[in-house]
Amino acid sequence: MEENQGVWVFIEVNEGEIEGVSLELLGAGRKLADKLEVPLSGVMLGEGIMPLANEVIYAGADQVYVVDHPVLKNYRTESFMKGVCTLAEKYKPEIFLYGATPNGKDLASAVATDLSTGLTADTTMLDVDVDKRLLEASRPAFGGNIMATILCKKHRPQMATVRPKVMKALEADRSRKGVIIEEELELREEDMRTKVLKIVKDVTKKASLSEAHVIVAGGKGLGDIQGFQLIHELAEVIGASVGGTRDVVEAGWLKHEQQVGQTGETVTPKIYFAIGISGAIQHVEGMKNSELIIAINKDPNAPIFDVATYGIVGDALEIVPKLIHQFKELSKEKGGEMSYA
């Protein structure tokens, strides 16, 4: 176990671009590596990805392992896990982080099984105990009512998937120097049992929530699906996207893809309205990094007020119609439509 050294980050590449979460993890990984006084490495697999290697260095890594192979053109569990396991067995990192994206979670779960090691899912806080060289990966547990710190004492590498948009990427430093290590891997298409037939991008969905500048989100405090209409109405008037809590989605008031929180989308809009939302950890984890948070809730002790920039203690059913009215008046005054577009 002592031979295991260094912090690794899996670099996810989609359509010739490094995923944001991978850059965020290089930022977080840099801190861990500095504390442990070990190098930070990126691990990148794909086809034609060599030109991206320097970006990994600029984002904070000391070195990048690159496997460039036609079989790795699209993500597949079988080919990627073979590549990642081979590298991990050869170079023996002590910590290995992945973005908690569909591919990152899929890959990490498979790799952990083959390496017989521990994996913490959907981490939102990372630290290390330097003396014991232990990764402290914390995440909301039990549906997000409480935080749990997960440790992996006897197995290496210690692995975790980390929620996107929780850690901070470093500013790209184009003067940073590092080592690029190209690895050969024996992979044959005829050994593969799966094929990616088609990739379909849904542009509208992305624009609707995780990319939105302004989000109006509602919770159970709106009473019923009729009350929830106010959320749609306000969003429409100010040109915002609509989100909601897990409860609201499970009650069928809103679609799954509009759920904000630990098991839904993580969002970082400029303005986030939390209306009739009590602020369970599960929800707060998905929106706390929004720039300006406005909370409207009847209960003065609701935890949502702890993360809100501005809070209104009051009945959403009374406050929101007034807000809608104000915006409509404003638009009339200006002779057009005022909206956060």
Add this chain to the structure above:
Amino acid sequence: MHIVVCVKQVPDTKIIKINPKTNTLDRRSAPAILNPYDAHAVQEAVKIKNKTGGTISVLSMGPPQAVAVIKKSVEIGADQGFLISDRAFAGADTLATSYALSKALEKISKDKPIDLVICGKHAIDGDTGQVGPGIARRLDIPPITNVIEVSEVNKEEKYVHIKRKQINGYEVIQSQLPCLLTVEKEINDIEYAPLPNMINAARYEPIIWSVNDLEDVDKTQLGLKGSPTIVGKMFSPPKLEGGKRLEGTADEQVGQLMEVLLERKDLLKLKTANS
């Protein structure tokens, strides 16, 4: 076609309470239910069986009372169910859980070879999504996670076409059978159970296996002993100080809020009739 669905009994996390003094879960505060994602997994197996014919088995690991989720699965349309239940399995993390379940699946497949394994995307108490892919690795079959549609099942040529959810959009994957799928909720709607299923379920008694009923088991890989991860500590997240409360009557509050919002002129755009 032999489809095996892995299911889990979970506390309903929507209502569960945490003891604020000990930071532990008060399991009595929440009813035990069939993990919602697993219900969709069983439903998908029923949809496939309706087209291809065959048998649906369900498999669960848990205490004896977990037979309830197997009976619930029979109500949705499963034909038979297995529960592995033993103190040796207790305290398992995802690695030890996938090991135990894969041993049970090996035993099930000896009797009737398995063509397809379906799991829910994750369980709502653990929220990890790691057991499904883990089982697939141990059985050496391809895992396909985040499945939103099973568009084709060809049992003669032994392949499936799957729509898999991606960061923005989806991909269509062809996989050889057998393989393992983990399904999202949007894959189907749970149908009302027909009366004969409900009667079957009420009468049904799942097969229960202890650790000694399974074959070639390395006991050091089971339960707490076989789990590399442990919970170091539980804590309430750091309290944030919170911001400013807007005071006054509802109208005054809304007035102040409008001032705050209009400060973000960089975001506000005015669309006029002639622009």
